[in-house]
Amino acid sequence: MMESTFHGIIAFALLAGMLLLGSILRNRIGLFRNSLAPASMIGGMLGFTLLSFELIPGFKASDFETLTFHFFTLSFMSLCLTGKSKDASLSGGSVVRGGLWLTLIWTISLGLQGVIGYLVISGYDAMTGAGISEWLGAIVTHGFTQGPGQALTYGGIWEKEYGIENAAQVGLIYASLGFLVAFLVGVPMANNFIRRGLNANKASNIDEQFKSGFYNGAQVPSSGRMVSHPANLDSLAYHLGLLAVAYLITYVWLSFMQVQIKDFSAGGVNLSVLFSYNLFFLHGLAVCVVMRLVIDRCGLSHRVDDETLKRITGSSIDFMVVGTLMSIQFAVLYALLTPILLVTVTVTLVTLIGCLYFGRLSGALGPERAITAFGCCCGSTGTGLLLLRMMDADFSTSVPKELAFFNLAIIFTTFHILFFFAPIVPSLGGWNYLMVFAGTALFFLACIPLLMNFRASTTPSPLTRIKESCK
Structure with a gap:
């Protein structure tokens, strides 16, 4: 009887074990230490490799999907229970305004990535006569901006209802590549921001403790305060x-x-x-x-300790990332490898340029928003949070809460795509598809000046700042 209950517990233990191994490898191997690769990514890739070669008997990738989903949920719920930072110098202004910047960047990226993927495959077909379906390029936006779950969902519908062969498998490949790109490009980008001192939270700086992944005994920071008496409840x-x-x-x-x-x-x-x-x-x-x-x-x-909630958020993110990597099965389609790589490289470059440019326009905390948006647009919201944590180690800036607002706002900005057009994309035809996705990107691109005016209208005038400083 009890034996049947162990499978899920051991799956959780495997996630924790991979995190532990990842942290040790980060500490001991110079390549990982100097690249600042997080333990969750190292452990996740190790777990993915072991599962791929069937070196973990009795377990497969699907065993980790449920755990990943709930750790993702827990990370954002604990974040929203956390109070507002008391350090005013770490605030980037209105959480709503910052969240709107992230929302516009992601929404523009959703439309633009779909258009780029469609056009790259069309161009590849024109040059090689390969006859590959353009929809195998269009699905890149669901793999990159949304992750493996949505890529599988929409790809499966396209495959079953509209006969787009291998749509689900190609969607998974894009999701996996997008996740890797988020780290291969995002980690050096965050590293560069920190070295240049562009991050607002100066608690995140690249010293030997940052590189090794462990604190020295004499410099261990506090991780929170006790709220309940341990004789009553931990x-x-x-x-x-x-x-x-x-x-x-x-x-x-x-x-x-x-x-x-x-x-x-x-x-x-x-x-x-x-x-x-x-x-x-x-x-x-x-x-x-x-x-x-x-x-x-x-x-x-x-009666609520925000630092404890931040630790729950951070731990949930670690488990979510390692679980995500261990949930993905790379279904490599050798015949489509070249066009897939062309789409991936093109989408990555355009997304990177867009995130950096719009991040700079967003004002204070622009570097944090740029790195977070890039992670979200190439991997998932969790990837964006993980990259943000490199620049904002204890989530003291307003960007984590902007990201929570973003997750609600994108439902409204992309409702027409995600809940109506995406499932029926192959039935739209090329021109209608381009009109919907390109039109979405252009519409929200036109909203950028309005958001910049909102920023200006909410910024105190010099006279006001002088008056406040004299009080």
Whole structure:
């Protein structure tokens, strides 16, 4: 009886073990240490390799998907329970404004990557006569900006309903390559920002402890304060209990709404998908925001330790990244390797240039937004958080909360694509497809000047700053 319960626990133990091995390899191997590769990436790649060669008996990639999903959810819910930073010098202004910058960058990238992928494959066909479906290029945007889950979802629909051969497998390849690109390009970019002193959180600096991945005994920082007396309840268990309450509320809410909105559609779109358990983290974010507001309004903020919540967020990200890599199966299609690499390189270059440019326009915390946006546009939201953590080690800036707002906002800016057009893309035809995706990118590109004006209108005038400084 008990034997059957061990499979999931051992899967979790394998994730933890790979993180431990990754941290040791980072500490001991100069290449990893100097490249600043995070332990989660090293451990994840090690786990992926062991699974690929079937060196972990009884386990396969799919065994880690559920754990990865819940650690992703937990990372953002704990982040939204965390209070606002008390260090005003680390704030980039309005969380909404910063979140809108991330939202516009990602939305523009979603449309532009799809157009680039479609056009690159079309050009490749014209030059070689290969006859590859352009939709195998278009699906790059779902692999890069959304990750393996959405790439599999849309690719599977295109394959089953519209006969686009290998769409799901190619989508997985793009997702895997996008994830690797996010680190191969993003880690050196973050490294460069830190060396130039462009990061706002100066706690993140490249010293020997940063490189080795471990603190020296005499320089270990505090990781939080005790809230509950250990004779009553351990403080970590107390904070996990807060998150458990948020989980339960979210689960009950989704279960209730699924019954109420079952089979309800508007404009041919089944709205019940908005209350799917796959979107648990989005509803969980809202629940945690409300919970934190109630806690603060009731004067109970002293009963919540933000540093402990940050440690839960950071740990969840580590488990999520290693789990994601161990969940991916590389289905290498040798016949399509050249066009896939062409699409990947082109999309990466355009995305990198766009993130750097728009990050600079966003003002304070521009480097943090650029690196975070690049991670999100090439891997996943979790990848963006991991790259951000290199520049903002303890999540003290406002960018992590901007990222939480971003995850809600993109539902509205890309609703027409993700919930209506994406599943039926092959039926649109080339010109209609380009109009929808390019039109989306151009529309939100035109919104950039409006956001810059919003930035200017919310920036205090020099006279105002002088008056405030004299008070």
